Amino acid sequence: xxxxxxxxxxxxxxxxxxxxxxxxxxxxxxxxxxxxxxxxxxxxxxxxxxxxxxxxxxxxxxxxxxxxxxxxxxxxxxxxxxxxxxxxxxxxxxxxxxxxxxxxxxxxxxxxxxxxxxxxxxxxxxxxxxxxxxxxxxxxxxxxxxxxxxx
Numbered sequence: 712x713x714x715x716x717x718x719x720x721x722x723x724x725x726x727x728x729x730x731x732x733x734x735x736x737x738x739x740x741x742x743x744x745x746x747x748x749x750x751x752x753x754x755x756x757x758x759x760x761x762x763x764x765x766x767x768x769x770x771x772x773x774x775x776x777x778x779x780x781x782x783x784x785x786x787x788x789x790x791x792x793x794x795x796x797x798x799x800x801x802x803x804x805x806x807x808x809x810x811x812x813x814x815x816x817x818x819x820x821x822x823x824x825x826x827x828x829x830x831x832x833x834x835x836x837x838x839x840x841x842x843x844x845x846x847x848x849x850x851x852x853x854x855x856x857x858x859x860x861x862x
Contacts, residue, residue, distance in 0.1 A: 736820045738817065740817075742811060747814065748763055748804070750762075750797070751768075753800045756855075757778070758772045758773060759772065763801065778853060779828060779854040780832060780853070781853040783796060783850065784843075785849055786844050793849070828854075831854065835854075839852060
């Protein structure tokens, strides 16, 4: 179980802005059992063009213009080969060959509008490093709609 303290920047930022009851969080598992593609999901989230090596389908979302920033966080022992988004997600899909393989997890959350863009990026990065990357997981992060009125 994960425990957070006020030393965690996300909680401190929420407490300081007094908006801790305003949030949206949606989590799901990407599974080959349901026809999910980690390559397609990453291309969509990062608004880039990625080729799925298994299907030869090019997933191109460069025409969407709501991306503020995207980046990938890796644990210290990750091979440099995987630092390329297309290589990373195609390698994961190739490695997981069972029909019901879990190829990724998606966490979608809103950030309170009172957070500056820099604070939002910092808070999510810190949370991801502390809770996920420190446990050996790779985290592909994308920030969307930072100009919209929605949180």
